[in-house]
Structures are given as C-alpha cells and as structure tokens.
Amino acid sequence: MKKKLIFSAALVLSLGLAGCGADSSKDDKPKEETKTTASTDKTADKETKSDDVYFKDNEVKIEDLKIKITETKVIPVGEKGNEYGDKPVFAIWYETTNLSDKDIDPTSGWIAVFTAIQDNNPNAVNELEVGSLPDDRFSSSQIEKIKKDGTVENAIAYNLDDLETPVTLVAKKGLMGEELGKQDYPVK
Template sequence: MKKKIIALMLASLFLVSCGKKEEPKKEETKTTESTKTEEKKEEKKKDNIGFDGKVAELNDLKIEIIDYKIIKVGEKGNEYGSKPIIAFWYNTTNKSDKEIDPSIAWLAVFTAIQDNNKNMVNELKVAGHPDDSLIDTQDAKIKKGGTVKNAIAYELSDETTPVTLKATQGMDGKDLGQKNFEVK
C-alpha cells in the first residue's frame, strides 16, 4: 500500500511539473526589461530633438542660448568691426562620447539670417569673437556630460530687420525650428 501511495505521489508530481508553465529566469526577465527600457529611452531621445527658441536639443549635444545683444561699432565686443553685430552667449553640453567643441557645435546647428533681400537668402557672416573672457573656450573639447560657455557674433546687414536664428540637425539636416531676435 505504501508503494502505491508513493507511486501515486510521484506520478502526480510528474504530471504537475509537466503541465506547469516554465517561468523565465530572472536574468532573462531583466534583459528583456532593460531592452524595453533602452528602446523607450531611444524613442524619447528622438522626440526631444528640436529648437524651442532658447534650447537646441540633439542626440549628441545641447545648446542653450543664455543671452544676446546688439553691439555697435567701437563698443566693447565690437572694437574692430566695421558693422554692428548681434552676439549670442550660450552653453554647449556634450551628451556623447564624440569630440565636440562649442564653436563647431554652434555652426553645425545654427544659421543666422536677416530677411532683407527680396532676391536671395541673406545669411549673416560670422564676426570677431564678442567676449574676450571666453576666447579660450571657443575650441575647448567638451567632456561627455560637460558644459562649456561660449559666445559668437554675426555682422548685421541693417539695424532694423530681425535676425532669424534657424536650427538644423547638422548643416544640411532636419529643420529643428527657428526664432527671430530683434535688433532695434
């Protein structure tokens, strides 16, 4: 009788274990969850790309405009220029392992335009650096996660037409947005 009971218990254990769904191992669950998390982060990253008029957000970098100013000929920041300039002060943050410096990052993202010519797009020329205190940061290599302040200036072609700062993802890339800056 004891043999029958033991045999029945073993048989029922066998049947229960055969019908039982196999649960994924904890490591497999973690891997699947981390893959899903990474995919969500990538989607969010792509969604955050753009320019809201103050911050240009890209996958590899972020540029935040912290100030702008019109500087007349002969004034501090435009001592040697022959035209008034519009100067922008900004922070560049490196979000990648790529080699990024503030000046190249700005020039790769932004184009300054004064729409005062009915026949052509009037892209403004870069002027001399407007802030002596930041000359050493203009070509500094920014570490991943680091932020460096810099400034850039453009020669104005007139003193009334707003300057449109147009942001793109790379020089010929996707349009990220634009903002007009008054010059009066």
C-alpha cells in the same frame, strides 16, 4: 588672421557633427515588441522624436549636443565686443552640453547647428557672416573639447546688415540635417 584660423578650425571640426542628426530609425537594433496597433506606434514614434530633438525657448537639442542661448544683444561698432568690426554685430552668449563621446567644442557645435539670417533681401536668403568673438573671456576656450555631459559657455557674433530686420536663427540636426525650427530675435 587669428580669427580666420579659429573659424577655419571650427568649421573643419564641425564637419564631424554633420551626422549628429542621423535618422535613428535606420539602426540595426531590434525594436521592442509592443501590443499596440501600427497607427498608435507611429504616433508614439513621432512624439518620442519631437521630444528628443527640438529648437524651442532658446534651446536646441540634437542627438549629440544641447545648446542653450543665455543672452543676446546688438553691439555697435567700436564698443567692447565689437572694437574691430565695421558693422554692428548681433552677439549671442550660450552654453553647449556634449551629450555624446564625440569631440565637440562650443564653436563647432554652434556652427553645425545654427544659421543666422536677416530676411532683408527680396530675392535671396541673406545668411549673416560670423564676426569677431564678442567676449574675450572665451578666446582660449572656444575650441576646447567638451567632456561627455559637460557644459561650456561661449559666445558668437554675426555682422548685421541693418538695425531694423530681426535676426532669424535656424536650427538644424547638424550641418546637413533637417530643419528643427526658427526663432526671431529683435535687433533694436
């Protein structure tokens, strides 16, 4: 029951991050004048945007937050971190940095940005379900608000469907944002 309550609270909080990746080109702020050609301006805009938001080298950065994956591992059923599950889990430890004045906690930040997939179904996308918290050090801090420019550690686990197919983490600019990239993680 506690797991469902925490997950529900995190999901509700993550809805606030849905607009994290909003297109900044729609701002009403005047743009600085430059003496470059239009084609050069477009190239510079693309380079700036790709540097401002990304998913590479185990790190994602969007407008409001940055998440750095520090460790991953598979935890079999019954072992510490997966004592109550009936499937092995893919556990991920990470650090979340709040880059804004918004109310962001490490769990809702993660859920707003990442989806975990095991591509083992030829007919449908197999999104993995969130499992129990794999590290009890974070049981009381996983939904605490992170101060602006503060960094908080946390962990999350996903129930695995098999021990062969890698887990693909897909990062987006918030819940409804565009995809930033994917990274595969082995489960062996």
